[in-house]
Amino acid sequence: MAQKKLLVVDDDSLIRRSLSAVLRLAGYEVSEAAGGTEALELLEKTTPDLVITDFNMPQLNGMQVLREIQARQPDLPVILVTGYGTVEQAVEAMKAGAYDYVSKPIIDDEMKMVIRRALDDRTLRDENSDLRKRLDMRFGYDAIIGRDHRMQRIYDTIESVAPTRATVLISGESGTGKTLIARALHHNSSRRDAPFVEVNCGALPETLLESELFGHKRGSFTGAYADKQGKFAAANRGTIFLDEINNASPMLQMKLLRILQDKEFEPVGGNETKRVDVRVVLATNLDLASEVEKGNFRRDLYYRINVVSVHMPPLHERVSDIPLLAKHFLKDIAKENGKRIREIDEQALDLLTRYTWPGNVRELENCIERAVVLTRNDVIRAEDLPPALRDEAADAPTPLDHGGVVPLKRALEAPERRIIENALRENGGNRQDTAKALDINRTTLFNKMRKYELLEKY
Ligand SMILES: Nc1ncnc2c1ncn2[C@@H]1O[C@H](COP(=O)(O)OP(=O)(O)O)[C@@H](O)[C@H]1O
Ligand SMILES: [Mg+2]
Structure with missing residues (x-):
């Protein structure tokens, strides 16, 4: 097994050195930092499996180090060394998400035991994340359900563009399957073994989003304690998926245009230019063409990203896919919940096809999940569906009005x-x-x- 790497942070050089020596003797590879700022720098360089940090330090204290680490690498366990007799520090550390704490004076055996436990837990969690990766393989074409003629056209499009580097713009209401399509594009390209990196452009304020995407240099703004690699760099050789691109600020739009044109960018606060090889897939839940007309979105950027476009129709416009999707979700969800439910009865299916599904496929998936959890029968019936859905669907026109054909x-x-x-x-x-x-x-x-x-x- 590979030697595990530890990072020991303490401003007291005597304590730091003696603890490091003990841990090296115990077989770990140990790097040392004399303060918080140095620790955050070393984090990027040495990629430790575990961090042990003193609580009381001048400048960045242990809690601040912990918070910074959680923002960057939430899976990295941190052990805090608290002052003698300071229960409050221990409580504060645990609340903030420290893996554990050890109070001074440090007892070597206790420290070693806590470290071993943290590393074992981590191995277990990494194995789970491997499993998740394998599940990601489900995001091939087989994971996409739908026989509607427009869906057929979408399969044709993504199948032909997936292997290329072409930028793809996916439009559609929330829950129509945009993320699913983006993943399918990635998994069916030669980039599949490189990262698929997803960024929601609507979730972060402008300045944070910029450094999230392009990274930043240490000291470029308050809180930038160390260099940070942005998502574009993280997606190198892979695919970056920019969700809700209609929310991109003018500044961000400008930077995106540059990266799409020249494949170059500069981290925030840095002056060296970086190059990346990234395939860009974008999604919008607004009609970007009309955002351009309204002056909310740059025309030149729109032309750049609208190379290949895929429009996901709302679910109520593809009524014939509703039963297919419902049965698909039923199978998966029943299995996950260890329930033997094989069918959705006629009346429930009828209601499902008549409801308008403002939340689209995601809402249908949630609805089936709810029914599977609630029902005591081996068949999903109308009574297992949410009352609001039943009421609305009961008043709705029949599926025939949507041009669909049902028995x-x-x-x-x-x-x-x-x-x-x-x-x-x-x-x-x-x-x-x-x-x-x-x-x-x-x-x-x-x-x-x-x-x-x-x-x-x-
Ligand atoms: N055609 C489809 N076949 C199977 N599952 C789908 C399909 N479309 C959407 N889903 C599922 O519905 C949920 C919402 O889809 P998602 O791609 O996240 O929508 P969006 O990104 O447009 O909001 C996801 O769990 C997704 O797997
Ligand atoms: Mg999405």
Whole structure:
């Protein structure tokens, strides 16, 4: 097994050196920093597996070091060495996400034990993240469900552009599958073994986003304690996915134009120019062409990024995909939850195809998940769907109005149910009168009420 690397941070050189010596003897590779700033620099250079830092230090103290590390490398365990008899420090450290604390005077065996435990935990977590990577492989074409003719065209497009370096702009409402398509583009390109780096341009304020994307030089603004590698550099040889690009500020738009044109950029506060080999995929949930007309988005940038464009239709416009997607999610989610649910009944399917799905595929996925968790049956029924969905769908036009084709029997069920329910309501739930009003016999009424689950209601 490779030698584990530790970083020991303490301004007291006596303590730092003796602790480092002990840990080297125990078989670790140890680097030392005499303060917080130096520690953050070493972090990038030495890539330690674990950091041990003193709490009380001039300039950056241990808590500040911990917070900086968490912002950069949230998975890196940090052990804080707290002052003698200062319980508050220990509490503060644990609350801030330290792996553990050891109080002074340091007992070598205790320190070694805490380190071993932290490193074991980390190995376990890394194995899990390997597993996640393998699951990422699901983001091939097979993971994309849909037979709608527009989806077919989208497959054709992404299949032909995936292997190229072409910039792709994906538009569509939230939850329509833009991220899924971006990942599929990456996984079906020769870049698949290099990183796929995702940045949401709507989630960060302008200045932070800029340094997130392009990196920064140490000292370029307050809080820039060390050089930081940006996402563009991190995505080298791979794909960068810029989500919600319609939110990019004018300044960022300018920088993006440059990187797309010349493949060059400068980190914030630095003057050396860097080059990267990155494939750029972007997503927008607004119509960028009209943002250009409104003056919110640079025209030259728009032309640059709109090389290949893919538009994801909202889910309610591809009604025939709803049952396919619903069944696909049911299979996956039931398996994950260890439940044996194989089917969605006709009435529930009917409601699903009639609902408008403002949250698109993501909302459908959540809806199926909710149903799987809630139901006690082995079939998903209308009653397992959210009440808001049932109400809206019950009032909605039939799928035929969307131009979709469904089996006649199923299409007629929903209106039939509504007619019967209205009649029952009019007649105060009296079955004799209801049957008479509907001109059917009571047995037929009873059977239909059972079918539509109206028996308990009336
Ligand atoms: N065609 C599809 N087939 C299978 N799953 C899909 C499809 N479209 C979307 N999803 C799933 O729906 C959810 C939302 O999709 P996502 O790509 O995150 O949407 P967006 O990025 O447009 O907001 C994800 O869990 C995704 O896997
Ligand atoms: Mg997305």
